[in-house]
Amino acid sequence: MAKQRLRQPTVSVTPEQYKSLAQQYTPKPTIIKNVVRAFVVGGLICAIGQVITNLFAAVGLARVEASAAATAMMIFLGALLTGLGVYDEIGKFGGAGSIVPVTGFANSIVAPAMEFKREGYILGVGSKLFTIAGPVLVYGIATSIVIGIVYSFLH
Amino acid sequence: MGNQTVVFDNPPVILSSYSVVGPKEGQGPLGKTFSKVWNDQLNGEKSWEVAESKMLQEAMQGAIDQAGIPKDQIDVMLAGDLLNQLISTNFAARQIALPLIGIYGACSTMALSMAVGSMLIDGGFAENVLVGVSSHHDTAERQFRAPTEQGTQRPMSAQWTVTGAGSVLLGRTGAGPRITSATIGRVIDFEQKDANNMGSAMAPAVADTLVNHFHDLQRKPAEYDMVVSGDLGAVGLALAGEVLKQSGIDMGTKFTDCGVMIFDASQDVHAGASGCGCSSVVFAGEIMQKIKMGELKRVLLVGSGALHSPTSALQGESIPGIGHAVVIEA
Amino acid sequence: MFAMIIPAFIVGGAICVIGQLLMDLTKPAFTPAHVLVSFVTGGAILGALGLYEPLVKLGGAGATIPLSGFGYNLAKGAMDAVGKRGILGAFSGGVEASAVGIAAAVFFGYLMSVTFNPKG
Numbered sequence: 001m002a003k004q005r006l007r008q009p010t011v012s013v014t015p016e017q018y019k020s021l022a023q024q025y026t027p028k029p030t031i032i033k034n035v036v037r038a039f040v041v042g043g044l045i046c047a048i049g050q051v052i053t054n055l056f057a058a059v060g061l062a063r064v065e066a067s068a069a070a071t072a073m074m075i076f077l078g079a080l081l082t083g084l085g086v087y088d089e090i091g092k093f094g095g096a097g098s099i100v101p102v103t104g105f106a107n108s109i110v111a112p113a114m115e116f117k118r119e120g121y122i123l124g125v126g127s128k129l130f131t132i133a134g135p136v137l138v139y140g141i142a143t144s145i146v147i148g149i150v151y152s153f154l155h
Numbered sequence: 156m157g158n159q160t161v162v163f164d165n166p167p168v169i170l171s172s173y174s175v176v177g178p179k180e181g182q183g184p185l186g187k188t189f190s191k192v193w194n195d196q197l198n199g200e201k202s203w204e205v206a207e208s209k210m211l212q213e214a215m216q217g218a219i220d221q222a223g224i225p226k227d228q229i230d231v232m233l234a235g236d237l238l239n240q241l242i243s244t245n246f247a248a249r250q251i252a253l254p255l256i257g258i259y260g261a262c263s264t265m266a267l268s269m270a271v272g273s274m275l276i277d278g279g280f281a282e283n284v285l286v287g288v289s290s291h292h293d294t295a296e297r298q299f300r301a302p303t304e305q306g307t308q309r310p311m312s313a314q315w316t317v318t319g320a321g322s323v324l325l326g327r328t329g330a331g332p333r334i335t336s337a338t339i340g341r342v343i344d345f346e347q348k349d350a351n352n353m354g355s356a357m358a359p360a361v362a363d364t365l366v367n368h369f370h371d372l373q374r375k376p377a378e379y380d381m382v383v384s385g386d387l388g389a390v391g392l393a394l395a396g397e398v399l400k401q402s403g404i405d406m407g408t409k410f411t412d413c414g415v416m417i418f419d420a421s422q423d424v425h426a427g428a429s430g431c432g433c434s435s436v437v438f439a440g441e442i443m444q445k446i447k448m449g450e451l452k453r454v455l456l457v458g459s460g461a462l463h464s465p466t467s468a469l470q471g472e473s474i475p476g477i478g479h480a481v482v483i484e485a
Numbered sequence: 486m487f488a489m490i491i492p493a494f495i496v497g498g499a500i501c502v503i504g505q506l507l508m509d510l511t512k513p514a515f516t517p518a519h520v521l522v523s524f525v526t527g528g529a530i531l532g533a534l535g536l537y538e539p540l541v542k543l544g545g546a547g548a549t550i551p552l553s554g555f556g557y558n559l560a561k562g563a564m565d566a567v568g569k570r571g572i573l574g575a576f577s578g579g580v581e582a583s584a585v586g587i588a589a590a591v592f593f594g595y596l597m598s599v600t601f602n603p604k605g
Contacts, residue, residue, distance in 0.1 A: 009370045011362045021394065030311075033563065041576070052491050053489075071585065071586045082597060089306075100500060112302040114302075133590060147530070148574060150548075302603070
């Protein structure tokens with residue numbers, strides 16, 4: 001893409017050589033540590049979700065209803081912790097463990113919206129709520145519609 | 156002289172230097188060398204952007220006051236920051252109210268502004284030139300990466316944008332260290348794409364500028380008391396050293412980096428610091444102090460810039476780098 | 486009350502590990518936004534193929550709390566609604582089934598954004 005031709009004198013390392021050099025010098029992500037942390041944090045968040053589901057079921061909600069209510073509750077908690085400035089610390093530790101659960105989805109909604117409040121309530125908060133949530137809903141809903149259409153032709 | 160270097164016939168004098176930093180920088184190993192440390196990132200302003208522009212204004216006013224030169228004797232100010240359309244600079248200049256040349260060189264802005272300022276003075280176009288450069292961690296993060304409260308992991312190669320503003324006042328006459336020569340760099344792109352590893356994108360540009368600097372002036376690294384890049388971070392510094400070694404230049408032990416100096420390992424910044432505020436405050440603080448105390452006689456400051464934007468990064472473009480060098484002699 | 490907690494922990498943790506591996510092994514291409522989008526889409530497709538249902542039975546919240554569960558819900562809703570309303574159901578079912586989640590996200594997200602300021 002860059003394909004530069006440089007007048008001499010210049011460094012006697014080609015971009016190709018540099019690529020492997022750069023890789024060698026760049027610290028590798030600590031994959032095993034990250035995976036263990038993601039497992040523990042993600043697992044804990046889901047376990048909390050399970051407790052909340054069980055609580056809703058105990059007060060008489062049907063399984064599907066209890067699960068939906070628990071999801072809403074987890075979204076509330078994720079949004080609250082983001083507002084309190086705690087969730088980014090969890091994220092720093094847990095990586096994907098805190099991104100993949102629906103609490104991470106809430107974090108991705110609140111973090112940009114909160115930060116763009118100074119740009120106003122319509123074009124700041126209102127639009128930035130969907131910085132990441134937007135693509136998620138677009139692809140999620142579009143996929144479900146395609147699935148529904150295919151399903152209706154198969155039956 | 157040579158291909159890319161100018162040697163000044165009447166080397167401009169650095170009359171004063173002033174630096175303002177955020178709390179994290181104040182707690183770092185260089186904390187005592189800064190003129191002023193803010194207690195928090197906002198300092199009572201309503202947004203981070205306003206705070207950054209106030210910080211730059213404070214630093215530039217500080218440099219003017221310290222030099223004791225009346226404002227109407229300053230011909231022009233050269234200033235820059237990291238934000239779109241240089242808003243911190245333009246808004247700070249609104250208050251300083253001097254003729255303004257806005258400069259963008261990403262993290263290389265300090266060295267570039269000092270080089271251009273010296274050329275203006277040596278060329279006879281100005282008597283006194285005010286230089287000011289700022290960056291702010293939170294404004295830069297939200298422009299270049301993710302919102303600050305988003306729970307993401309920063310890779311080990313990532314650098315932490317410094318909150319800080321540094322300013323120097325250059326003059327044709329007076330007492331102080333002098334800027335004796337400058338090497339303007341070329342844009343070098345070795346096809347690095349990771350915005351979380353800017354050091355590796357900029358290292359070849361710094362190496363290229365240094366190769367040309369030493370070639371143009373027929374000098375060796377050993378003739379300098381300190382060669383300091385700003386800001387490659389730990390990864391980029393090691394890479395630049397390696398590239399130079401393979402190009403036949405041994406940098407020795409005096410090759411260091413502002414981004415490595417400003418924080419220590421306990422501050423969770425990973426590969427070190429970045430942002431044009433970093434080299435400006437390290438230069439205006441630590442380096443100027445050491446030159447004045449006579450610990451350093453001849454310093455080579457190589458500002459390094461990663462010339463990408465969030466748009467170019469999203470479109471899959473690689474990150475072009477640039478390096479500008481200035482020589483400061485006591 | 487404490488039923489299913491261990492399975493939820495294990496299944497949920499395992500799903501998150503997949504996300505972590507995607508990010509660490511494909512750097513810098515894969516951002517958290519990519520992770521969230523691919524999990525929703527992936528969950529929907531697995532749901533449509535009938536492969537996610539067993540995971541929900543096995544892991545409970547461990548499978549429904551991750552974003553793939555959100556995708557699964559969308560797909561399941563769309564397919565169920567097709568059975569009742571025909572092709573119109575393909576458009577209504579997904580959003581209907583996940584309406585609580587979407588509305589909660591928008592509402593609580595807005596509420597928190599307005600209430601708090603970022604710490605930096």
